[in-house]
Amino acid sequence: MKTRLTPPYTPEEAAELAAEALRDTLDAVRLTRRAGGLALCRDVFGRLRGLGQWAAALPVDGNIGNGGDPAALLRTQRHRHLMIEGRAPGVCAEFDVASPCHSCRCGRLAWHLEGGPTMSHKTLLRTGPLLPGGASPYGPLGLQGAVGLTLPSGFTGRVVARSGHKVAGLTWHAAPDGGACFPDGDGWIYVSNSELPLLGGASALRFRADGSIGDAYRILSGTDLNRAGGATPWHSWLSCELGHRGRVFECDPYGARAARPRLAMGRFKHEAAACDPERGVVYMTEDEPDGCFYRFRPGDWGDLTEGTLEVLCSSGGWRVVPSPAALLQETRHQVEDARHFDGGDGCHYAGGVCYFTTKSDTGLWAYDAQTSTLDRLCEGVRAITAAPSGDLYVARETTQIDVIAPDRAVTPFLRLEGHEGAELTGLAFSPRGDRLYFSARRGRTEGHTFEVAGPFRG
Structure with a gap:
């Protein structure tokens, strides 16, 4: 009225x-x-x-x-x-x-807010097994390219940054890890964490409309083991510290404002974060052998300064973590019925489902926020993102990325040769959905950040 x-x-x-x-x-x-x-x-x-x-x-x-x-x-x-x-x-x-x-x-x-994070229009079928070995929506992989990428016809790849080398005047960080893209006028920005002890943080690449790199800069410095993270709907980057009593830092991918710790989100070995705008919560994984799966419910969606930290329990419900600061007891041990996972890893929300991975068994899990159910989909997955088409793109234990279509068909999308033993991290699509970014890292020194462009499904 x-x-x-x-x-x-x-x-x-x-x-x-x-x-x-x-x-x-x-x-x-x-x-x-x-x-x-x-x-x-x-x-x-x-x-x-x-x-x-x-x-x-x-x-x-x-x-x-x-x-x-x-x-x-x-x-x-x-x-x-x-x-x-x-x-x-x-x-x-x-x-x-x-x-x-x-x-x-x-x-x-x-009532619209244009230029938000890429959202999936379709979602993975909620029931039934994954179906590996079907026909790829992009056809078979072709011959190996100049930078070691084997891609379907019509796709191209390039290295946009390399650890220890200059890019747009910035020395690109070692151990590149979690990443995300943000709109920037006619162009876009890709941010990448650095999993270095004490010298971690995050950097950003600013791309022009034609795909050329216009600038590179730091958005977070002096933090510890910044493993993965997550993008927010209001265009900030949550960079997660993996160290003991780690913190979540909210960073400005545009480089205009200093990063701020969001201590209400808990002090533990943070791995990744994923925003659920429908329920107004942020899901988080914990990299411990008995780590937990959390969600943070801010008092005001869009402001992560204050809120309530909750943990998923064996009953399927959520319970409040009494002391997120964890001064006397670790957050994962504060709730008796908390469900534990062996090494929480990547995390991504799409279409009402929060997907996350676990390190020990490289499992891919799907938490259906609408039905409050949790399913284990498959093994052999380390990192995950989603395209506007609803396809999931998962980085395997090997240097391969597979695509999981909404009908649950699983097929190879790319292979990276010449980087044996590397881990693929930081999968993220550009705002238009026509470019996929990721890094290949070996240890905490060597790292290459790639771009794959082509006719991705819309």
Whole structure:
């Protein structure tokens, strides 16, 4: 319901109207998040989280046109689109006055935040075994290329960075590990962790629209064993420390703001993180022989400063970890019914399912957040990501990446020759879904970061 405070009104009437407006706002945020969108409840004249990183943001407020200052709002937030008056039931907003926008149709404007992380439109079938050995959607692998990559017809590969070598003026870090891509105007950014003790951190490669590298820079320094991590819907990078009582650092892939530790997410041997925007939680893995599978529920989705850390239990439910700081007892031992895994590894969320891997048995697990069920899909997997098509791309124990189609067919996508004993890490698709990035690392010194471009399924 749209409300207007029209004088004269009593203090009681004003309080009632304000309470009604707040309920409407909170309902709109809740419905948007349930539909998979990103909604923030903020002062429209305050600082927007991730300022300068959104391709488009739509502020919705029913009182801007009654005494507000839209021009000041535009100057403050630099929005491409401005809602003058309106409301937001779910993911659409009716409006009175709005600036021209390509998505306007029949008096309605979709509430959208363009340029977010790549989302899968299709999902893996939720039941049934994986089916290896079928026909690849890209055909058979061809001959080995110049950089050691064997790819299907129509695909090309190149090395974009090498440990110890200069790239756009930056010496690329050793031990490249977890990675992710972020939109950057017409181009994009690939970030990569470094699993070095005490000198870990993360670096970024900025690509122009034509695929050339325009810049390279550090986004996190002086941290310990930054193994994997995860991208957030608001375009930050969660870099996870693998050391004893490790931390999660929230980093700015655009290099404008300093990284910040998010201590409420727990102190343990962090491996990877994956955001679930539908439930407003972040899943995390723990690299211990008896490690756990966690989820962090922030008090305000989009702000990881405070929240509740929970652990998956043998019963299938989640229980609160009493002391995330783990000063007296490790987080994995604080809940009696906690379910344990032998070395939590990679983690990726797509289509209502959080996929994660375990090191000891190289197992691939699927936690269905809709049904609260956990299945073990296969063995021999170390890293995982998803394409917009819904295909999963999994790095094997060998230097091979397979594709798992939504119908559960498993086929080879690429092989890397000449890097025997290397581990493939940091799988991530560019925002348009036409380029796949990953690194091949041996130990904590040698590492190559690759790009594969071609006709990936949309």
